[in-house]
Amino acid sequence: MATTKKNVAEDTSGDGYLTHIAYDSVVFGFSGEKLKILLMEYHNTGFFALPGGFVMQEENLNDAVRRGLKERTGLDNIYLEQCYVFGDVSRFKPEVMKTILYANGHNVPDNHWLLGRFITIAYYALINYEHVKPTPDALSDSCTWYDVDDLPALMLDHKDIVTKALQTLQANLDRKLVGMNLLPARFTMKALQQVYEAILGEPIRRTTFQRKMLSLGILKRHGKHFSGSANKAPYLYSFKK
């Protein structure tokens, strides 16, 4: 069946990728009380960009994004959500891609598929910061964490994509179990609160937050966590399975 389809309308112009379609992912992690995202820096260009990529002809869109995340973070089974499709003509800037390719020693003809117009499907991912080994790809010098409220200038409309991802995450905060994906298996109530505060960008009342979380009945309480600081030790919690 796959063979039949392969012979129908095969598009050889994209090296096995779907032309005009890209994805970009905003990978959120949490560390040191701050919300962070992964950024790539392309060789010899000074361009910072979100980790993104293209979809292969025989590959599901969501799988393409997971493949890209696997390469950059080493993680499988990442929590992933679509957030928006950026499809304006104004994002068509072939010079940018040309510069990146040229800086990497690739000289492609002007009608190359990578220099065409792309719409990009933006995703956000939530991952456990400590489990990640950020890994640059062939075109990049680095893949590094940046504070979400202290980002360098980003390529193209990637700043808009980050903003949209953060807005979507905020809007989903009360409907999805966000902490589960950003925190280690066991965590203190304070850490959970800090995740919420980092996402919302504003402080939350401690007692109200604690009461609310406990009343949801989704947390399991474990032993205490002795940090060494001179005060009452907090309990550790995990999410109920």
Place this chain on the structure above:
Amino acid sequence: MATTKKNVAEDTSGDGYLTHIAYDSVVFGFSGEKLKILLMEYHNTGFFALPGGFVMQEENLNDAVRRGLKERTGLDNIYLEQCYVFGDVSRFKPEVMKTILYANGHNVPDNHWLLGRFITIAYYALINYEHVKPTPDALSDSCTWYDVDDLPALMLDHKDIVTKALQTLQANLDRKLVGMNLLPARFTMKALQQVYEAILGEPIRRTTFQRKMLSLGILKRHGKHFSGSANKAPYLYSFKK
């Protein structure tokens, strides 16, 4: 500047459209206490489908959707939201498009761009039922309203798209002013409640709903509406500008 770009990476394989990219729109209307959507029926095939289309090379994605809606409904300035991108390989069924084209007298080669794999960006739109003149396109016999909970079998994964659109609409119900787009300029509190009930698919307590809506301070009260029925006449409301 546009001319410069035009000469770069021009893709002549899609008759001026971006290959691999489609959109489908779930157009919601409200009439007779029911939530309805627009469906097209393709000539000589028995296929029912959502109104969809393709993106031109020099056109914004969102504008392409508005163009399609304008053609099918005659309306400008439609309330529109993205809801999801369907990008699985399993939706690649070139026979379906081939059948539709063949039934319309178009015989295209197997490598034609329309027979390639597409991802589709799903949108939902909210419109005032009474303002619409549903208009079929060149490939369709009809463009007609159907009860959202009494739909015919739909082509491809269009049933999934409708489900996703409805879920998204439900999730947005408390954050966006949905009634404003589905109702006429002036409406009764009962009509507004019926919109909410139709979207949520469950009854709402009348007194609580009325209290809530009034307390939001977004409604302006006008004169009474005398329907001719033997009971107290309700006020008419409009949304404050």
Place this chain on the structure above:
DNA sequence: TATTATTGTCTCACTTTGAGACAATAAACA
């Protein structure tokens, strides 16, 4: 042993919501 910074829980006022009661009223009917 006293001190200090945090944590877990409780209280109290205030707001929101669920559920129902009830009077007002537009047209139909006797």
Place this chain on the structure above:
DNA sequence: TGTTTATTGTCTCAAAGTGAGACAATAATA
């Protein structure tokens, strides 16, 4: 003209949820 009926607008009362703070418990330090 007065009565009936279905619906509408508003009110009440209890239950649940939230904001803001008080306070005792406690892990390490002085």
